[in-house]
Amino acid sequence: MDISKIWLLLVLAFFHMRGNRIFIQDWIAHHTYQKTNEIDSYYLRVANEINDSLSTLWFEEQETNELIHTDALKTLSIYLTCYLEDVIAKTGIFAAFRTIHTELYNQLLPFHADNDLTDYYAEDINSEDVAVLTWLFFSERNPHLFIDPRGRLIQLVTDLAYAILEEHYEVAPENEKLKLEYVLDEGANYFEVRNFIEKLVATNYLTAGEYNTNLNHLMQVAEIGRYQHDQNQLQQMIYRVRDNHFNNYRLHLYALKASEFVAAVIGKEHRLHDIVKTLGNRMNSFFEFVKTDELYVHVKHIGTKTAFKIFKDSIQQFVEPTETLSFYMEIVPWKDAWNLSGIMTVVNAEEINFDLPEQYEMTYRIEALNGKDKSLKKTEKQLKDMGKLFQSEHKAAVAFMEGKEVKEFATDFFKKYQQKYPSKEESPLPESNLDLTEDAQVTVFFNPKTGLEVFGGIAEFFPLKNNKFVEKDDQSEVPYARYFLNLLVEDFFPSELPKYYVNLFKAEVDKQFFFPLNDAVLDFFLRFYKRGTYFLGPFPLLK
Incomplete structure (x- = not known):
């Protein structure tokens, strides 16, 4: 063969290999911190080993083959390596997934009966975990295509990836830095708890992909760019979109809200567990002003006559009304009272409408707070x-x-x-x-x-x-x-x-x-x- 052709093939192979590599910036993008260390370099090598192995896959079915394009396999390799890192550091991400599944169905994992898990150890990595994670990965990114959780795609990816994960399991280092990032201080205030929930759900391998994709979509729909000329209005709009997303979005994982998943990660023994779990349960309804005191703004839900205490410091520049006023308010539970989380606006009597689907839900929930149904x-x-x-x-x-x-x-x-x-x-x-x-x-x-x-x-x-x-x-x-x-x-x-x-x-x-x-x-x-x-x-x- 002509030496120039050989050289050309080598150059093309080099660029193909380089294009298929996972770099440190790709790895660190799936973490809460930006400064890397030797532990990140170790897991990067694992991710590239998995990626090299998965890149050998090929299927006759075009539909299946299209699922395993280069970028998807690179992300999947990082995703499965993060699972290894999670288990070793005991950050509790996959453990939370398993805990929720057990509470709902009295079985450890979907698609696997407990009596079939004869060689399964919850504290270790398991091939069944990898199979479930692989199904979740492809299914979340292709929600209009049903993927057989026991089919060839899942089986082959599991076999190839697990062989590498198992090889590294006994020697892979514990990422203490990551573990500390996912620890919530039991004395945290409202904003610290709220930021922790968003940080965890937007950076961990199990939920970050869909959570961030949907948030970015909402930012585009809201046309945030229109407010670039006014930084105050821009920040208000960004917060508004993030706040609505935080309170309304349900994950593919069990249709949970972000706060519910994070509560499972920190565990029931954490002092703030119940507060974290319910922080996404926002009430959006109509209230009548009653009075204020040193700590609270007291209001009454117009439909059920239920009294609510809103922390005064959660309402910016609140001025006590001199007359009876009605408000549309968006509030979230915080400790023994509520915080404003979103809009608070004065409404006229003709604007108050409880015959809306959303308001029926609010009525049910408020009655439930009082032990009624x-x-x-x-x-x-x-x-x-x-x-x-x-x-x-x-x-x-x-x-x-x-x-x-x-x-x-x-x-x-x-x-x-x-x-x-x-x-x-x-x-x-x-x-x-x-x-x-x-x-x-x-x-x-x-x-x-x-x-x-x-x-x-x-x-x-x-x-x-x-x-x-x-x-x-x-x-x-x-x-x-x-x-x-x-x-x-x-x-x-x-x-x-x-x-x-x-x-x-x-x-x-x-x-x-x-x-x-x-x-x-x-x-x-x-x-x-x-x-x-x-x-x-x-x-x-x-x-």
């Missing part, structure tokens, strides 16, 4: 009775019709409900603002949390006697498992729909699915893929 039970009973009526009429929780029939169908349903369950209170029928084409094939689903919901394009998923859109003599096999996955991974569908579907066609789905879906695995999937609707409701349909 009257409003919640009333709503649950209404939805339960409606569900019984729907089921008796259609022999299922789904009905099928054309778009032009939906409005009349809903009106008739609510009238039948009012006749069967008469109320002393006058209640107008819900108004429909659906924009449906007349001949659309519509599936009406009775959601036990939110009532009637309308979907197009899924009638074929339900080969039932009451489905006029399905050919009764069609002998072709129904892809139940594929339909279930469609309902599961698409954000558009609420958590209750795939749950209902898999229970309706349990035998058929289990026969076609990768493995039988027990209740624990199904709930884990619902929390992961449906974190936005998993905790939604219940909301009353008739006031």
